[in-house]
Amino acid sequence: MSTTESIPEQKPASAAQSGGGENLLEVNGLQMHFPIRQGILFQRQIGAVRAVDGIDFAVKPGESLGLVGESGCGKSTTGRLVTRLLEPTAGSIRFDGEDITHKPVTKMRTARQQLQMIFQDPYSSLNPRHTVGTIIETPMRLNGINPEQGHKKRAQELLEIVGLNPEHYNRYPNEFSGGQRQRIGIARALALKPKLIVADEPVSALDVSIQAQVVNLLQSLQEEMGIAFLFIAHDLAVVRHFSQRVAVMYLGKIVEVGNREDIYARPRHPYTHALLSAVPEADPDGGDRERIRLAGDVPSPINPPSGCRFRTRCWKAQEKCATEEPPLVQISGNSAGHLTACHFPEEPSITSRDEDVVLDPALAALEESAGSGAAAESSTGEADKAATPEKSEKATDKD
Numbered sequence: 001m002s003t004t005e006s007i008p009e010q011k012p013a014s015a016a017q018s019g020g021g022e023n024l025l026e027v028n029g030l031q032m033h034f035p036i037r038q039g040i041l042f043q044r045q046i047g048a049v050r051a052v053d054g055i056d057f058a059v060k061p062g063e064s065l066g067l068v069g070e071s072g073c074g075k076s077t078t079g080r081l082v083t084r085l086l087e088p089t090a091g092s093i094r095f096d097g098e099d100i101t102h103k104p105v106t107k108m109r110t111a112r113q114q115l116q117m118i119f120q121d122p123y124s125s126l127n128p129r130h131t132v133g134t135i136i137e138t139p140m141r142l143n144g145i146n147p148e149q150g151h152k153k154r155a156q157e158l159l160e161i162v163g164l165n166p167e168h169y170n171r172y173p174n175e176f177s178g179g180q181r182q183r184i185g186i187a188r189a190l191a192l193k194p195k196l197i198v199a200d201e202p203v204s205a206l207d208v209s210i211q212a213q214v215v216n217l218l219q220s221l222q223e224e225m226g227i228a229f230l231f232i233a234h235d236l237a238v239v240r241h242f243s244q245r246v247a248v249m250y251l252g253k254i255v256e257v258g259n260r261e262d263i264y265a266r267p268r269h270p271y272t273h274a275l276l277s278a279v280p281e282a283d284p285d286g287g288d289r290e291r292i293r294l295a296g297d298v299p300s301p302i303n304p305p306s307g308c309r310f311r312t313r314c315w316k317a318q319e320k321c322a323t324e325e326p327p328l329v330q331i332s333g334n335s336a337g338h339l340t341a342c343h344f345p346e347e348p349s350i351t352s353r354d355e356d357v358v359l360d361p362a363l364a365a366l367e368e369s370a371g372s373g374a375a376a377e378s379s380t381g382e383a384d385k386a387a388t389p390e391k392s393e394k395a396t397d398k399d
């Protein structure tokens with residue numbers, strides 16, 4: 001574990017990510033500050049939730065970029081900004097060569113068609129009063145798309161593509177399981193032949209056994225139809241096999257981005273190490289892995305820590321981390337395109353260290369007492385709960 005300071009090779013995020021071919025999506029300096037207002041009449045702004053606070057990333061045609069971080073880091077807000085469901089406070093979004101940052105939705109018909117979103121909750125994202133056929137056909141009709149074979153045939157084709165029975169065209173969403181509903185949502189997104197799909201935690205509400213099936217489906221769509229993905233997830237396990245590149249987000253900032261191999265085998269940011277530590281079998285060689293117990297919650301985005309935002313939970317934090325925000329750059333030892341925002345990065349390895357890193361003193365005390373007596377037994381559950389940097393399980397279902 002190195003504590004020496006790395007001297008960043010100055011390659012800023014946007015420049016490093018836009019090299020090597022055209023980008024389908026390019027995001028620069030993107031910010032979303034939700035205003036906090038007070039007062040009944042005048043609604044004075046007294047602060048802001050800095051949900052997304054100046055991020056840069058790019059997605060190439062046909063590529064999948066995973067966007068990963070704990071709950072509240074700003075991933076969904078990023079997805080909603082990219083799909084223009086939210087108006088950004090600052091920054092720019094270019095899609096397929098066009099600046100869509102402030103373009104009214106009514107004036108961006110093509111981009112709107114080619115940029116689709118799949119939502120987390122397959123229960124609330126489908127209108128329960130419409131048949132599956134209507135749900136899939138409506139976007140085609142609204143966008144003036146008239147397939148040669150007719151709307152019904154095309155909707156049935158799409159049902160087949162996503163692994164559902166085309167004869168279920170006249171059924172209603174409540175007749176399907178969660179996994180099947182997510183497939184209907186995917187068929188609806190495909191109806192407009194998108195170039196990019198923003199998938200916001202598309203499997204986290206599903207039973208674990210169903211998750212893999214839906215991820216496999218999305219992967220085959222990416223490979224066979226050349227669709228690019230911005231795949232949002234709260235842990236690194238889900239995006240592992242699906243994303244060629246991964247961006248790790250913490251409290252409104254991207255703290256590390258790189259290709260799959262760099263992020264999973266040679267991570268540099270302590271937060272990436274902590275997230276990876278929570279992934280079962282993160283070490284591709286099956287060796288002894290480091291154990292980092294990331295406890296506590298992400299600090300409030302209303303008043304984020306100065307300097308490096310991760311410093312309040314970081315085991316390597318020093319004074320500099322409080323006073324200077326580390327830039328997202330290709331630090332010494334990183335390969336091209338692997339960018340890390342850290343003054344004191346970790347060694348590029350995930351092998352076991354001499355000691356586990358336990359970040360929460362309360363958790364450490366619990367673990368100490370766990371070795372002795374019956375009282376310890378009851379506290380172990382608490383410790384596990386506190387150590388899991390994941391959202392709580394949502395509704396489960398089976399296909």
Ligand SMILES: Nc1ncnc2c1ncn2[C@@H]1O[C@H](COP(=O)(O)OP(=O)(O)OP(=O)(O)O)[C@@H](O)[C@H]1O
Nearest residue numbers: 034049051070071072073074075076077078234301
């Ligand atoms: N409309 C809004 N008004 C005010 N604050 C918001 C709004 N939407 C999101 N936030 C806040 O912005 C921060 C980032 O939220 P966001 O949903 O983007 O995070 P996330 O990483 O996607 O987490 P999750 O997985 O829980 O959705 C959170 O603190 C959230 O409370």
